[in-house]
Amino acid sequence: MSHLLSQLQLAPLPPQAEALRSQVKAFLAEALPSAAARQRARSWMGFDAAFSRKLAQRGWVGLTLPAQYGGAELDAFARYVLVEELLAVGAPVAAHWIADRQSGPLIAKFGTEAQKAFYLPRICRAETFFCIGMSEPNSGSDLASVSTRAQANAGGWLLNGQKIWTTHAHHCQYMIALVRTSGQKEDRQAGLSQLIVDLSLPGVSVRPIRDLSGDAHFSEVFFDQVQLGADALIGQEGSGWAQVNAELAFERSGPERIYSSIVLFDLWLQVLRQGGERSQAATVGRLSAHLATLRHLSMAVTARLVQGESPVIEAALVKDLGTEFEQTIPQLIAACTGPGGTSALELELAATLAYVTQMAPSFSLRGGTREILRSMIARGLDLR
Amino acid sequence: MFAQALEKILSDHASGAVVRRIEAGQADQGLWDSIAEAGFADLLRSEEQGGAGLSLPELFPLLVCLGRYGVPLPIGQSFMARSLLPDWPDLPPAAMVTLAPVAVRAIDGSLCCPSVPGGQVASHVLTSLDGKLLLLDGAQARRETVGDARSLLAHLHWDSVRPVCERDDATPALLACAAALTAALISGSLHRALEMSLAHCNTRSQFGKAIGKFQAIQQQISVMAQQVLAGSLAAQSAFQGTGSTPSLLAAAVAKSRASEAAAAVAASAHAVHGAIGMTDEFDLSLCTRRLHEWRAQYGAELYWNTLIGNEVLATDRPVLDIVRAL
Numbered sequence: 001m002s003h004l005l006s007q008l009q010l011a012p013l014p015p016q017a018e019a020l021r022s023q024v025k026a027f028l029a030e031a032l033p034s035a036a037a038r039q040r041a042r043s044w045m046g047f048d049a050a051f052s053r054k055l056a057q058r059g060w061v062g063l064t065l066p067a068q069y070g071g072a073e074l075d076a077f078a079r080y081v082l083v084e085e086l087l088a089v090g091a092p093v094a095a096h097w098i099a100d101r102q103s104g105p106l107i108a109k110f111g112t113e114a115q116k117a118f119y120l121p122r123i124c125r126a127e128t129f130f131c132i133g134m135s136e137p138n139s140g141s142d143l144a145s146v147s148t149r150a151q152a153n154a155g156g157w158l159l160n161g162q163k164i165w166t167t168h169a170h171h172c173q174y175m176i177a178l179v180r181t182s183g184q185k186e187d188r189q190a191g192l193s194q195l196i197v198d199l200s201l202p203g204v205s206v207r208p209i210r211d212l213s214g215d216a217h218f219s220e221v222f223f224d225q226v227q228l229g230a231d232a233l234i235g236q237e238g239s240g241w242a243q244v245n246a247e248l249a250f251e252r253s254g255p256e257r258i259y260s261s262i263v264l265f266d267l268w269l270q271v272l273r274q275g276g277e278r279s280q281a282a283t284v285g286r287l288s289a290h291l292a293t294l295r296h297l298s299m300a301v302t303a304r305l306v307q308g309e310s311p312v313i314e315a316a317l318v319k320d321l322g323t324e325f326e327q328t329i330p331q332l333i334a335a336c337t338g339p340g341g342t343s344a345l346e347l348e349l350a351a352t353l354a355y356v357t358q359m360a361p362s363f364s365l366r367g368g369t370r371e372i373l374r375s376m377i378a379r380g381l382d383l384r
Numbered sequence: 385m386f387a388q389a390l391e392k393i394l395s396d397h398a399s400g401a402v403v404r405r406i407e408a409g410q411a412d413q414g415l416w417d418s419i420a421e422a423g424f425a426d427l428l429r430s431e432e433q434g435g436a437g438l439s440l441p442e443l444f445p446l447l448v449c450l451g452r453y454g455v456p457l458p459i460g461q462s463f464m465a466r467s468l469l470p471d472w473p474d475l476p477p478a479a480m481v482t483l484a485p486v487a488v489r490a491i492d493g494s495l496c497c498p499s500v501p502g503g504q505v506a507s508h509v510l511t512s513l514d515g516k517l518l519l520l521d522g523a524q525a526r527r528e529t530v531g532d533a534r535s536l537l538a539h540l541h542w543d544s545v546r547p548v549c550e551r552d553d554a555t556p557a558l559l560a561c562a563a564a565l566t567a568a569l570i571s572g573s574l575h576r577a578l579e580m581s582l583a584h585c586n587t588r589s590q591f592g593k594a595i596g597k598f599q600a601i602q603q604q605i606s607v608m609a610q611q612v613l614a615g616s617l618a619a620q621s622a623f624q625g626t627g628s629t630p631s632l633l634a635a636a637v638a639k640s641r642a643s644e645a646a647a648a649v650a651a652s653a654h655a656v657h658g659a660i661g662m663t664d665e666f667d668l669s670l671c672t673r674r675l676h677e678w679r680a681q682y683g684a685e686l687y688w689n690t691l692i693g694n695e696v697l698a699t700d701r702p703v704l705d706i707v708r709a710l
Binding site: 004005008009010011082083089090146259262265266269270272273277278280281282283284285286287288289290291292293294295296297300317318321371373374375378379381382383384 | 634690696
């Protein structure tokens with residue numbers, strides 16, 4: 001058996017993680033703002049700072065962060081349960097999402113004591129939101145070609161350049177940006193570093209970009225002679241590439257790569273049940289079987305993360321399969337559309353389907369495109 | 385431990401040449417006897433009943449191993465049958481039992497089990513009829529070859545029903561066992577197909593380089609690996625817990641997902657192998673023939689998906705809560 005594939009074994013969630021589930025369900029029953037399915041379908045793109053703070057008050061933002069900085073100090077299994085319950089009902093989690101998933105753990109792992117003491121409690125209280133500055137106008141899949149540059153100077157770092165497609169940058173206080181701090185573009189991965197950029201500083205301008213559904217979920221961010229302190233550097237100078245890659249396993253394997261269309265799917269089930277419609281049972285069954293299997297895959301990767309490993313290739317594999325499932329749901333539901341339903345539920349289904357259909361292409365773009373992931377997976381399988 | 389022992393027997397006795405002989409309806413050259421003599425037939429029986437007391441999670445790798453070698457005999461069925469008849473004392477170790485979840489009784493009292501895997505060679509057939517689980521004598525049956533090339537599939541007919549043994553109904557258990565074991569066999573075969581494909585892509589050279597260096601191939605292999613993993617984990621998920629048989633819904637998910645993967649992986653494996661994969665001599669077809677055969681065995685995707693879908697639609701719970709409980 002290929003080494004890569006043998007690494008992924010069935011790993012059910014441990015009981016202590018499952019114990020969190022009923023608490024999360026009870027909390028959501030009470031605290032989730034009532035919203036139409038078409039709104040809840042925004043999933044982890046739905047931004048609601050007040051909801052994030054309610055979650056934080058419950059102790060559920062920064063779930064895996066150390067208790068001394070305000071975190072719950074639970075493992076990735078517990079976070080898995082929390083996240084899948086949030087996504088399953090379409091809770092608006094975007095405000096704290098990136099900080100909780102990536103920026104917080106990154107700071108906890110690579111940050112100085114001062115950085116941890118400053119940022120982590122603010123993240124855990126859902127006061128401070130983070131975005132990730134990766135893509136640039138000329139650096140998409142070829143991320144190592146980033147040209148935004150931070151020059152070391154007496155004050156710390158002088159930042160110039162531009163990021164684009166940054167999710168919710170216009171709502172966030174901080175960006176963790178991958179920038180060039182030494183060497184030239186030809187040096188590729190060498191000379192890249194991660195900097196924490198305070199987006200309120202002079203010289204930073206953030207412009208939301210309207211997306212094809214009419215929302216503005218991403219932005220472009222310009223840096224014009226932005227003076228950052230020396231303490232903006234997170235981790236080692238020149239280690240940005242390695243640090244970014246360490247995050248990728250967390251970014252790519254979670255339930256958010258399975259559940260982006262789940263609100264739509266559950267709504268469709270409601271419509272079918274309401275109408276006593278059984279002719280689509282096979283499609284329902286197929287999607288349910290896929291969901292059950294994807295959960296097993298995703299939990300298997302989570303188990304590796306809990307063991308302190310960095311299963312980047314395995315995470316890429318799960319993301320590719322998971323996002324394909326997310327994209328299949330609107331396709332199959334659309335294919336089942338009749339000449340017109342009139343119930344309130346059916347009208348809501350049509351609106352939700354329209355939204356998810358438009359956004360579905362992004363599922364396999366964000367976090368690394370399908371084509372790039374597949375090349376990575378092939379290398380991981382020792383295809384030489 | 386058991387898996388290693390089985391692997392050893394299979395590597396000694398289940399070469400491509402032996403599998404081809406079995407497919408052609410010839411003797412298995414001692415393969416089944418070696419397995420029976422090693423005591424594998426009673427794996428699922430409790431230790432008090434002379435078995436090994438193997439749990440479902442422990443059984444899974446054995447079935448995967450059988451799948452890897454593409455053995456067309458109903459060996460997995462023989463293992464499973466013992467768990468369905470735990471207190472049946474007189475079933476000899478050498479009894480090759482296949483599972484036939486579907487039985488139809490005609491008006492004249494005769495009985496037919498359609499499309500029975502290994503039906504051409506099984507000594508016994510475990511089936512379900514009128515609320516009873518019946519063990520039938522294969523030697524008494526008229527065996528009608530179904531016509532599938534190079535399989536041991538047969539329609540079995542008995543003029544009258546005289547079971548060797550009977551129990552109260554366990555139809556869902558019989559069907560669930562049959563589906564789950566086939567999913568496990570598929571899992572082994574999926575891995576084998578991927579391994580053969582990887583080896584071929586790394587050695588076959590065109591345009592001056594290994595074909596595995598081409599992105600078109602890499603993309604195809606990557607998708608194949610995803611299907612292999614999905615099919616395998618789905619199969620494994622039916623072999624969880626402390627029960628002696630898988631639940632029907634877990635088996636349904638396993639069989640549906642593994643069957644879907646089987647079709648996709650067989651197609652990709654042939655695509656990357658090119659013409660050599662189409663030859664009788666090359667072993668790929670042993671693997672892909674099993675994938676297609678096992679995809680259909682005990683119901684393919686549509687059958688199981690419909691069953692799952694009706695279960696999902698019969699409740700008013702969110703889909704996550706349903707699949708979590710599988």
